[in-house]
Amino acid sequence: MRHVNKFQNADRQSGVGLIEVLIAVLVLSIGFLGIAALQTKSLSGNNSAMMRTQASIAAYSMFDAMRADRANALTGNYDGTVTVGACPTAVGTLAEAQLRTWCLGYDPNFPPSAANPIPSTLLGGLAAVGPAAKGTIKCLGAAAGAVASNCSITITFDDSRADGGSATQSLVFWTQL
Numbered sequence: 001m002r003h004v005n006k007f008q009n010a011d012r013q014s015g016v017g018l019i020e021v022l023i024a025v026l027v028l029s030i031g032f033l034g035i036a037a038l039q040t041k042s043l044s045g046n047n048s049a050m051m052r053t054q055a056s057i058a059a060y061s062m063f064d065a066m067r068a069d070r071a072n073a074l075t076g077n078y079d080g081t082v083t084v085g086a087c088p089t090a091v092g093t094l095a096e097a098q099l100r101t102w103c104l105g106y107d108p109n110f111p112p113s114a115a116n117p118i119p120s121t122l123l124g125g126l127a128a129v130g131p132a133a134k135g136t137i138k139c140l141g142a143a144a145g146a147v148a149s150n151c152s153i154t155i156t157f158d159d160s161r162a163d164g165g166s167a168t169q170s171l172v173f174w175t176q177l
Helices: 008-012 016-068 070-074 094-104
Strands: 080-083 134-139 150-158 168-176
Touching: 016 070, 016 094, 016 134, 016 150, 016 168, 070 094, 080 094
Parallel strands: none
Antiparallel strands: 080 134, 134 150, 150 168
């Protein structure tokens, strides 16, 4: 009678467990890299959405200011381009004061100081959209006897941090005064 060694099969499979562990680690690491890439794309997309939201808020805040000063808006006193970093300095009329406040992102009657700085997170208007944001306002003059005018605000800002976004994005907003 022949004697069978019951440990003979175990000798032929030595090291197989180590290879299985290495393959499992490789599959997991590829999965984690995919999750990290997805998180990065999600953050850049969220940043772009935040900038578009800030642009929308800035445009509609200026539309509200124009509605409050409708006579000047209909005569074109708000028309023109305002760029953050080169804000208008004239404040002789209500329209000029509103444009300056919109550009600066805070009320110039209460300017920031060392004792009372304005954090960039509290800036409003165009300043909230970015340091190089630009807003262009154009109202089509109301015809004689017309009761309303169509106005547009085009806000241009840097959106280069967005996934697949170009360095400059422009959003156009329309309203009727």
